[in-house]
Amino acid sequence: MRPTDSLLLALRAITAHRLRSFLTLLGIAVGIAAVILLTSIGEGIHRFVLAEFTQFGTNLLNIAPGKVKTSGPAPTGIPSSVRPLTLDDARTLARLPHITGMTGVVWGNTEIKANGRLRRSIVYGESADMPKVYRMKLSSGQFLPKDESENARAFVVLGAKLKTELFGPESALGARVTIGNYQFRVIGVMEPKGQFLGIDLDDSAYIPTARAQELFNRDGLMTIDLAYEEGVPASRIAALVTSTLKARHGREDFTITTQEDMLRTLSNILDVLTMAVGALGSISLLVGGVGIVTIMTIAVTERTSEIGLLVALGAPRRTILMLFLGEAVALSALGGLVGLVIGIGLAQLIHLLLPALPVHTPIAFVLIAEAIAMAIGLLAGVLPARRAARLDPVEALRAE
Numbered sequence: 589m590r591p592t593d594s595l596l597l598a599l600r601a602i603t604a605h606r607l608r609s610f611l612t613l614l615g616i617a618v619g620i621a622a623v624i625l626l627t628s629i630g631e632g633i634h635r636f637v638l639a640e641f642t643q644f645g646t647n648l649l650n651i652a653p654g655k656v657k658t659s660g661p662a663p664t665g666i667p668s669s670v671r672p673l674t675l676d677d678a679r680t681l682a683r684l685p686h687i688t689g690m691t692g693v694v695w696g697n698t699e700i701k702a703n704g705r706l707r708r709s710i711v712y713g714e715s716a717d718m719p720k721v722y723r724m725k726l727s728s729g730q731f732l733p734k735d736e737s738e739n740a741r742a743f744v745v746l747g748a749k750l751k752t753e754l755f756g757p758e759s760a761l762g763a764r765v766t767i768g769n770y771q772f773r774v775i776g777v778m779e780p781k782g783q784f785l786g787i788d789l790d791d792s793a794y795i796p797t798a799r800a801q802e803l804f805n806r807d808g809l810m811t812i813d814l815a816y817e818e819g820v821p822a823s824r825i826a827a828l829v830t831s832t833l834k835a836r837h838g839r840e841d842f843t844i845t846t847q848e849d850m851l852r853t854l855s856n857i858l859d860v861l862t863m864a865v866g867a868l869g870s871i872s873l874l875v876g877g878v879g880i881v882t883i884m885t886i887a888v889t890e891r892t893s894e895i896g897l898l899v900a901l902g903a904p905r906r907t908i909l910m911l912f913l914g915e916a917v918a919l920s921a922l923g924g925l926v927g928l929v930i931g932i933g934l935a936q937l938i939h940l941l942l943p944a945l946p947v948h949t950p951i952a953f954v955l956i957a958e959a960i961a962m963a964i965g966l967l968a969g970v971l972p973a974r975r976a977a978r979l980d981p982v983e984a985l986r987a988e
Contacts, residue, residue, distance in 0.1 A: 612883045613923030615876030616964065620754040620927025621934065621956050622872045627953050628935040630862035632946030637854060646848040647688075648721070649825055651833070670734070670806020673838050675797060678715065680836065681814060684828050689717035689815035694800040700793060701766040702754045702774075709750055710792045711767055713800020721815040726896055729761050729776030732796055740796035744772035748780040749790035767793065768803050822846040873964055876923065880968035884916050913969045920965025924958045931957075 603609070653673050675692055680692035694713035699706060716734040719725060732743055744765055751760050751774075761773045772795060779791040798811065816825045826844050834840050932949055939947040 595792030608883060609919060612876075613919050613926060614729030615879040616873065616920050616961050617927035617930060619870065619876045620961055621926050621931035622868075623866055623870055623960075624928060624931025624949060624953065625934050625938075626865040627862055628947050628949040629938075629945070630858075630865045631953070632939075632948040633950055634687045634855070634858040634862055636946035638851060646847050646851065647816050647818060647820075647822075649814045649816065649822065649829065649843045649900040650847075651814070651829060652810070652843045652845070653808060653841070655843055656862045671841050673812055673842065674808060675914075677833060677836060678797075678809065680832060681812060682717075683985050684825075684826075684832060686817045686825060687814055687818045688817055689720035691715040691718040691721050691809045691813050692797045692809040693813060694797055694804060694806055694809055696800070696804040698768045698803070700750070700754070701764060702760075705754050706862060706889060707753055708752065709747075710787070711800065712794050713803075714794050715796040715797055716793065717815075719824060721813050724781060725779045726776050727779045728759070729774070731776055731975055731985065732794065735796060742770065742772045742799060745776040745778060745794040746774060747778050747792040747794075748790075751777045753791075753973040763795075767795065770799070770803060772799075780926040785868055785976060786924060797966070804916065822848040855978065870960075873960065875921075877964045878918055880919060880965055883919075884912060884969050913966060916969025917962055917965040920961045920968070921958070923965075924961025926956060927961065928954055939951065 651673065653671070673692070678690055678692035681687065691714050695710060697708060699708050700711070701707075703941070714732065716732050719731050726745070727748065729745070731745055733741070735741055744767065746754070746760060746765075754760070754765070755763065760777060764772045765772045765774055778790070778794070783789065801807070801809075814825070814829070816822075823846075826846060829844055830840065833842055873944055932954070935947045935949055938945060
């Protein structure tokens with residue numbers, strides 16, 4: 589039997605029982621739609637989170653006081669203390685090879701008064717290189733000057749939202765602002781940056797690090813962030829920072845986190861999340877596979893005499909096997925296509941109704957989903973097809 593004849597027979601068998609065939613492929617369609625919808629949301633969240641972290645650049649290295657990982661026996665009876673990171677540490681690291689920017693960071697939440705208005709916002713103590721390190725830009729004025737820590741002037745740069753809340757449409761440059769109990773002069777306003785993991789970066793103020801230490805009564809820095817040249821391995825920069833700080837502190841009492849490591853860890857976690865939600869949707873595919881087994885078993889019973897006639901006319905058992913397998917695969921493939929249309933359509937509809945929810949459907953997911961649908965049809969059709977191929981032609985011809 590020619591392949592075209594086999595295909596025509598499979599399609600005629602499907603169209604002969606339209607309602608039954610529709611209900612069968614609907615089971616596969618629902619499963620594929622669920623997989624596509626859930627993985628689209630998972631992949632969208634994946635890309636959204638990574639975009640949030642990479643908006644500040646990928647060549648970043650963060651140093652925090654205290655060692656996260658420890659080894660060896662714990663000392664008994666002897667209290668240990670962590671040496672804080674200082675502005676001198678930060679300035680030393682800024683002079684290392686391949687470093688393009690450095691900022692020593694201290695932050696806290698406090699009241700900000702200006703223009704007869706009062707607002708509580710986050711205040712960041714930053715170094716002059718902060719815009720270079722985090723890829724942030726000014727909309728007016730200038731950023732904090734490179735003052736020595738001992739002589740840091742009382743300047744402040746306002747986030748776009750904070751400036752609007754305090755001064756409205758008027759220019760804020762040169763105005764006096766009270767932060768906590770200290771007076772600052774506005775020298776710049778940042779361009780809107782949006783939110784980062786729920787933190788509104790536009791509702792913030794930026795002052796010199798030394799002034800922030802005084803404001804929040806801190807001896808050391810919370811973190812030191814370094815930007816380094818493109819193409820330089822993060823491991824090399826981390827090794828330089830480690831050796832420099834160990835020489836200054838006498839031991840490794842700090843933790844280094846590279847943007848590269850963080851993004852790799854995040855990506856792995858989000859990949860597992862995407863696969864997990866896809867697996868949940870795949871449960872519907874198993875139900876669809878059971879439906880195909882049931883329908884194909886019924887089809888073999890109903891078409892016993894037809895099978896006997898085909899065998900009597902000389903059709904090899906392999907042809908009978910392929911005929912029923914082709915019918916099962918065709919059902920699942922059609923169901924897969926319907927499911928793809930439904931899944932992608934629902935994903936785009938959700939994105940239109942909820943623009944804040946990130947949704948993305950990679951073409952690879954579409955191809956894999958359709959391949960899975962066809963594979964399920966193939967596996968589900970094996971047992972009924974083998975049963976059909978093994979029927980005795982004489983007994984089959986006697987069947988009614």
